[in-house]
Amino acid sequence: MKINGNEIRPGNVIEHNGGLWVAVKTNAVKPGKGGAFNQVELKNLIDGTKLNERFRASETVEKVRLEQKDFQYLYEQGEMLVFMDNETYEQLELPQDFVGDRAKFLQDGMMVTVELYEEKPIGISLPDQVSLTITEADPVVKGQTAASSYKPAVMENGVRVMVPPFIEAGERILVDTNEITYIRRAD
CATH class of the missing domain: 2.40.50.140 (Nucleic acid-binding proteins)
Known part of the structure; x- marks a missing residue:
């Protein structure tokens, strides 16, 4: 599907220079002299390289549907x-x-x-959250304030995560798979 260069939005996947690129950021620029253009930051879907490109409203690009x-x-x-x-x-x-x-x-x-x-x-x-069992959790240090004291723990998949002091080994927790952070106890 062909679209004009000024219609590219973040998240759009386009075919450009023989590769597949996703638009990360776009900025519509209207200089005092000359025609308006769309400044687009592109990221290659195959190898992850980045590219900054200018697209004029008169240019057309191939929008790819995944x-x-x-x-x-x-x-x-x-x-x-x-x-x-x-x-x-x-x-x-x-x-x-x-x-x-x-x-x-x-x-x-x-x-x-x-x-x-x-x-x-x-x-x-992957799903944004997964439920995992804690296999190892450090003991709570007496006298620490509970407000900001997280302790290291190891989950069943071997990944380390910081958890609140009340989490013990054997408990199931929800983990954010994007940030690899503790969310809450699993139900």
């Missing part, structure tokens, strides 16, 4: 993570690097959203 599909996480096989499409039951194997550090938060049966472009996966998003 297909978002839900997949269920099945298991880890060596360096690959195996997901299943719940509609077709086809399996999709993605390298652990594709998911990054957040792969530690994948749990059996977890639903994830994979972004596809021409049937090729280019992005993945």
